[in-house]
Amino acid sequence: MNLVYKGKTKDVYALENGNYLLKFKDEVTGENGVFDPGANTVGLTIEGMGKSGLRLTKFFFEKLKDLDIPTHYINSSIEDATMTVLPAKMFGKGVEVICRYRAVGSFLRRYGLYAKEGQVLDAYVEVTLKDDLRNDPLITNEALEMLGIMTKKEYDVLVELTKRIGNIVKDELAKKGLELYDIKFEFGRVGDDNHIALIDEISGGNMRAYKDGEYIEPLKLEELMMKN
Amino acid sequence: MNLVYKGKTKDVYALENGNYLLKFKDEVTGENGVFDPGANTVGLTIEGMGKSGLRLTKFFFEKLKDLDIPTHYINSSIEDATMTVLPAKMFGKGVEVICRYRAVGSFLRRYGLYAKEGQVLDAYVEVTLKDDLRNDPLITNEALEMLGIMTKKEYDVLVELTKRIGNIVKDELAKKGLELYDIKFEFGRVGDDNHIALIDEISGGNMRAYKDGEYIEPLKLEELMMKN
Numbered sequence: 001m002n003l004v005y006k007g008k009t010k011d012v013y014a015l016e017n018g019n020y021l022l023k024f025k026d027e028v029t030g031e032n033g034v035f036d037p038g039a040n041t042v043g044l045t046i047e048g049m050g051k052s053g054l055r056l057t058k059f060f061f062e063k064l065k066d067l068d069i070p071t072h073y074i075n076s077s078i079e080d081a082t083m084t085v086l087p088a089k090m091f092g093k094g095v096e097v098i099c100r101y102r103a104v105g106s107f108l109r110r111y112g113l114y115a116k117e118g119q120v121l122d123a124y125v126e127v128t129l130k131d132d133l134r135n136d137p138l139i140t141n142e143a144l145e146m147l148g149i150m151t152k153k154e155y156d157v158l159v160e161l162t163k164r165i166g167n168i169v170k171d172e173l174a175k176k177g178l179e180l181y182d183i184k185f186e187f188g189r190v191g192d193d194n195h196i197a198l199i200d201e202i203s204g205g206n207m208r209a210y211k212d213g214e215y216i217e218p219l220k221l222e223e224l225m226m227k228n
Numbered sequence: 229m230n231l232v233y234k235g236k237t238k239d240v241y242a243l244e245n246g247n248y249l250l251k252f253k254d255e256v257t258g259e260n261g262v263f264d265p266g267a268n269t270v271g272l273t274i275e276g277m278g279k280s281g282l283r284l285t286k287f288f289f290e291k292l293k294d295l296d297i298p299t300h301y302i303n304s305s306i307e308d309a310t311m312t313v314l315p316a317k318m319f320g321k322g323v324e325v326i327c328r329y330r331a332v333g334s335f336l337r338r339y340g341l342y343a344k345e346g347q348v349l350d351a352y353v354e355v356t357l358k359d360d361l362r363n364d365p366l367i368t369n370e371a372l373e374m375l376g377i378m379t380k381k382e383y384d385v386l387v388e389l390t391k392r393i394g395n396i397v398k399d400e401l402a403k404k405g406l407e408l409y410d411i412k413f414e415f416g417r418v419g420d421d422n423h424i425a426l427i428d429e430i431s432g433g434n435m436r437a438y439k440d441g442e443y444i445e446p447l448k449l450e451e452l453m454m455k456n
Contacts, residue, residue, distance in 0.1 A: 093341060110365040113321060113357065114375040124374055129341065137338040140368050146352055147342040 008042050009053075009205060015084070019074060024050035024057075024081040028205055028218065035218060037105075037184055037206055040132040050081040052222040053203030057083065059226070060169060060202040069165060070197035072190055088188025088199045092149035094130035095139070095186075097158060099123055099166035102181040104208060110138070118181075123166055125159045157196045158187055165198060173209055176224050178216060183207040236270050237281075237433060243312070247302060252278035252285075252309040256433055256446065263433075263446060264333075268360040278309040280450045281431030285311065287454070288397060288430040297393060298425035300418055316416025316427045320377035322358035323367070323414075325386060327351055327394030330409040332436060338366070346409075351394055353387045385424045386415055393426060401437055404452050406444060411435035 001021065005012040008029055013021040030036045030043020054076060061073035076083040100107055101123060103115040115121075127144065128136040139147075141155040150158070162185055170180040184207070186200035200206075204218025216224065229249065233240040236257055241249040258264045258271020282304060289301035304311040328335055329351060331343040343349075355372065356364040367375075369383040378386070390413055398408040412435070414428035428434075432446025444452065 110362060111357070111367070111371065111375060112362060113359045114377065121374065124370065126368065126371070129339070131341045134338060134340060138366050138368070139339070140354065140366070142352065143339065143354070146349065147339060149342065 008040075009050075010201070018087060020085050020087060022083045022085060022201075024054045024083070024201070026050050035205075037182075037208060040136065046219055049205075049219060051078055052219055053201060053205055054078055054081055054083060055226055056203045056222045057201040060172070061198075063168065063172070064165065064198065067168070069161065069168075070190065070195055072188065072197050072199040083201075085199065086190050086197075088190045088197065089194065090188055091144075091154075092129070092147070095144075095149065096128050096130055096136065097162045097185045097187060098126050098128065098182060099162050099185070100126070100182045101166075101170060101179075104181050107182070123163045125162045125166075127155075127158070154196060161187070161196060161198065165202075169202060169207065173225070176227075178209045178211050178221065178224060181208040181210055236268075237278075238429070246315060248313050248315060250311045250313060250429075252282045252311070252429070254278050268364065274447055277433075277447060279306055280447055281429060281433055282306055282309055282311060283454055284431045284450045285429040288400070289426075291396065291400070292393065292426065295396070297389065297396075298418065298423055300416065300425050300427045311429075313427065314418050314425075316418045316425065317422065318416055319372075319382075320357070320375070323372075323377065324356050324358055324364065325390045325413045325415060326354050326356065326410060327390050327413070328354070328410045329394075329398060329407075332409050335410070351391045353390045353394075355383075355386070382424060389415065389424060389426065393430075397430060397435065401453070404455075406437045406439050406449065406452060409436040409438055 001013045004014045009025055009027050011023040015021055026045050026047060026049040027042045028035055028044050028046055028049055029039040031039050031041055033044045055078055058076045061071050064071050072085040072088050074084040100121040103119040103121055108117055128138050144150050144155055145152050166183055169183055173180045187196050188199040190197040204221040209216045209221050229241045232242045237253055237255050239251040243249055254273050254277040255270045256263055256272050256274055256277055257267040259267050259269055261272045283306055286304045289299050292299050300313040300316050302312040328349040331347040331349055336345055356366050369380060372378050372383055373380050394411055397411055401408045415424050416427040418425040432449040437444045437449050
């Protein structure tokens with residue numbers, strides 16, 4: 001088992017059979033000790049964060065599997081805070097796909113001249129490049145195609161999958177009295193047919209959720225979601 | 229004749245017949261005395277800049293008229309540095325449309341992880357919001373529609389017109405041995421049918437042009453273009 005990538009919130013190990021093992025860590029993205037799912041720096045370390053994030057990820061990835069929505073998930077061990085996944089090829093050097101239900105975060109920073117904070121956005125999808133140096137810039141489908149990152153056909157699949165998965169997460173949160181404001185996904189090309197599949201995780205660290213108009217921290221969110 | 233808007237490079241007066249008079253000024257956008265067509269501040273003042281910009285604008289707007297491409301242009305007076313135009317309704321609080329033939333400026337600042345400086349882009353079109361406070365953010369066609377700025381149908385017309393006009397400018401520059409790298413346009417809704425028309429100007433201040441690999445300043449560009 002070889003460490004192939006040391007991430008901000010996860011480490012990636014290559015397994016001998018060609019699959020990968022993701023080790024969920026206790027680090028959270030944010031700035032100055034404040035959680036921000038859009039941030040590119042590790043803001044704080046929270047004991048038990050890795051296992052907690054994996055628990056919610058496992059819950060959602062298994063739900064997606066039941067619904068025949070493609071992911072890279074194979075299985076997981078909460079005890080070890082690890083998840084075994086299929087190999088996936090990245091889009092370029094990595095993209096992030098955001099599904100927005102209310103205007104907050106970077107959307108508001110960009111479009112505050114037109115959008116009010118908290119305004120309903122109805123599963124609006126946008127793609128940003130993973131590029132810490134350039135603050136994860138927004139990119140259009142035309143530019144994604146022109147720069148050889150993904151085809152227009154792949155983009156359309158990506159948007160459709162993002163909305164479907166976003167709505168599943170939103171519905172699950174609603175069952176617990178939580179409202180999803182936005183969520184960030186990663187996708188990759190999986191298998192010989194290079195079909196588009198959800199990769200990475202679906203944890204509190206990828207989304208912003210509110211309860212009765214109040215923001216819920218990732219760990220608290222995961223606790224509320226996993227409670228019977 | 230009432231002054232209705234004091235712009236960075238132009239003042240706008242309302243005429244009694246409902247049309248508008250644009251007064252071209254000697255100010256140029258840029259920072260710290262260096263010209264930058266994408267900048268939101270006035271960088272320097274150059275004697276004769278207004279008339280020079282108007283001369284090239286007149287040349288292009290009259291050419292577009294001959295080709296039946298809709299603009300807001302009625303006529304102009306080089307002596308007074310003024311241009312008479314039809315009233316136009318803005319898209320939201322104003323958008324800018326950029327047509328790119330080579331990767332420079334804000335494109336490279338955003339996508340430098342994938343694009344090399346000067347890389348050919350083949351009339352790639354992107355739309356940014358006019359919003360000095362938020363540094364004129366990039367916006368997708370989906371967001372333009374969602375935020376009520378323009379419809380998808382209008383967006384498609386805008387992109388098509390941008391490419392046509394960009395290519396006309398590119399070809400005219402090429403006749404003088406100049407290469408167009410990028411150009412920025414403004415459009416508005418004109419007439420009772422709200423058809424999309426080119427507004428503002430087409431001067432050296434809106435574009436980046438190179439000759440033998442060397443950047444050509446706006447005033448020099450306009451001089452080269454207007455020379456027989």
